[in-house]
Amino acid sequence: PQSERRDFIREMIANDLASGNCKTPVTRFPPEPNGYLHIGHAKAICLNFGLALEYASVGARCHLRFDDTNPSKEDQEYVDSIQSDIKWLGFDWGNNLYFASNIFDFFYDCAVHLINNGLAYVDEQDVETIRAQRGNLVTPGTHSPYRDRSIEENIARFTAMKNGEIPEGKAVLRAKIDMASSNMNMRDPILYRIVFAEHHNTGDKWCIYPMYDFAHPLEDAYEHITHSLCTLEFENHRPLYDWVIDNCPVPSRPRQTEFSRLNITYTVMSKRKLLQLVQEKRVSGWDDPRMPTISGMRRRGYPAAAIRNFCETVGITKFNGITDVALLEHSVRGELNATAPRRMAVLRPLKLVLTNLPANHSETVTVVNNPEKPEEGTRELTLTREVWIEQDDFMIDPPKKYFRLGVGRTVRLRGGYCVTCTGYCTDEAGNVTEVQAEIIPGTIGNNPPEGIKCKTAIHWVAVPHAVDAEVRLYDRLFSCENPDAHEEGFLAALNPDSLDIIAHAKIEPALAAAEPEFVCQFERLGYFVADRRDHAPEHPVYNRAVALKDSWAK
Ligand code: ATP
Ligand code: MG
Ligand code: MG
DSSP states (O other): OOOSOOOHHHHHHHHHHHHTSOSSOEEEEOOOSSSOOBHHHHHHHHHHHHHHHHTGGGTOEEEEEEOOOOGGGOOHHHHHHHHHHHHHHTOOOTTOEEEGGGGHHHHHHHHHHHHHTTOEEEEOSOHHHHHHTTOOSSSOOOOOTTTTOOHHHHHHHHHHHHTTOSOTTSOEEEEOSOTTOSSGGGSSOEEEEEOOOOBTTTBTSOSEEEOHHHHHHHHHHHTTOSEEEEEGGGGGGHHHHHHHHHHSOOSSOOEEEEEOOOOBTTOOOOHHHHHHHHHTTSSSSTTOTTSSBHHHHHHHTOOHHHHHHHHHHHOOOSSOOOBOHHHHHHHHHHHHHHHOOEEOEESSEEEEEETTSOTTOEEEEEEESOTTOGGGOEEEEEEESEEEEEGGGBOSSOOTTOOSBSTTOEEEETTSOEEEEEEEEEOTTOOEEEEEEEEOTTOTTSOOOTTOOOOOEEOOEETTTOEEEEEEEEOOSBSSSOGGGOTTOGGGGBOTTSEEEEEEEEEOHHHHHSOTTOEEEETTTEEEEEOTTTOBTTBOEEEEEEESSOSTTO
16 A cells, blocks of 8 residues: 655655665564564554555565564563564565574674674673773773784684683673764674573574674665664664674665654553563553553554554654654544444443333344444344443433433433333432333334434343443553653553453343454443453453543543
8 A cells, every 4th residue: 555645764765766776675674572562663563564565566575573682581472472463463574584593693704704804803891891981972982902902812702702611791892993983882882792591592502692783784784675764763873884784794785764763642662661561560461451562452452454544644754752642542443433333331230121111021123233334234132121221321310411311301222212211219328229211102213202302312231131241441551641751750650540340331242242352332432342362252351442532631
């Protein structure tokens, strides 16, 4: 699908194709498998995989590359979840699956090449000393005493690093660039460090691991990536990216271009913080429906199309901003309004007795599945003498503008009769325990007689057919707009009311029988999804994806 929007990256690629600079755009999405993907990653996925689709006619492709060069934080669970989330979002890498850890030999050879050309050296000072020697923006750095070692000595010490003969922290390989550079990243950056840790792919084969700034350009070049798109914080790493490409024996010359990160209000987006929420059990897991992860949003009932539309609307720019979470919710609501069938469920049940129907009354009524999609037809429900209605839909002493039930007032039972309230019962505490009403015969599909006002159709579920369900009402996980900026830390910004569990809602039988991940509108209440993990016909569980209207803004 051709993107409607022309952003600076699409402009650049169009120019590269027009000038013959590039014949086939090749992009990549390069997650580190150290956590689950979040909505920020979705932006990068939509951009990179989206470009490959837009330029499919010239053979464009997008690689999925696991940037797995840091053994201590990575895990197979993350590798698997990342693949399944990308597929669910609607994208496909085909055969183009890469692991940076499969080319550790290539990185190593490039490092040796740099040493042989006098462009890298083994520094045996500790990392704190190296950091202290870097200087700052006004003061140039100081040369390491190891900077002018001979090539032979560097090769011998680098080999010793590789062979596990030097303890962790006792040596690093550094690029020999310019300790007075105005770009701090160019002051002899570290290229390799020693880590004695089991790697999820290569086990204990390696005990030296390349740094991001060295590995990333080499991965791009190795895979013949033409356009390496990353977020703005890497802008001042680009000179180093180019230095690595210029000085290593690479098979192609990729170019890095930066775009703005996605930030969203009421949300944290760093994997470190999301991991902390999971580890401290502030949420039920990475796919807790309140998490900004792709799997969390999926479990919450957000459609993949809504996430893609949201990313498209946010667009690609050079300026970091913060996007209102209401825009994401708007996108979800828009998509679900068009696609989700309507069903009836009563969250806080109150019994309504239709006193002028016989005790065993049972009548089939027809209701529309989706007013936005007439082709989805209708379904049949059974109307009985006793039905569950929402506690909210009755008031003992209703104000004038209340168009629901109160003694003497008339509403329609959706798809059924207009009914006029005649009385109610209360318990000792004064709580309403039952409401009585009389149906007005002949009003199914017809207006009530002249003089009877009936402005609202309320939802209902027949008492004998209703199934008990657990309904989880989710709200935003954080109660302040920018949790990262909270003075007591982001955990202090957690919303204590982000989950409200209703243990005994009443749902129509079809909702109990639905498959996990079935999404629908509970009429008048919001959009709900059958929980992907916990829903079963004998124990239905529904999650609220989003309310019909944004209650938060009130
Ligand atoms: P985090 O900061 O959450 O740990 P990361 O950038 O370290 O994220 P990676 O796994 O390295 O996580 O990210 C893979 C790709 O996704 C990178 O190319 C990165 O630029 C992109 N990406 C990550 N977060 C965002 C974001 N908020 N907006 C846009 N792109 C993002
Ligand atoms: Mg990263
Ligand atoms: Mg990170």
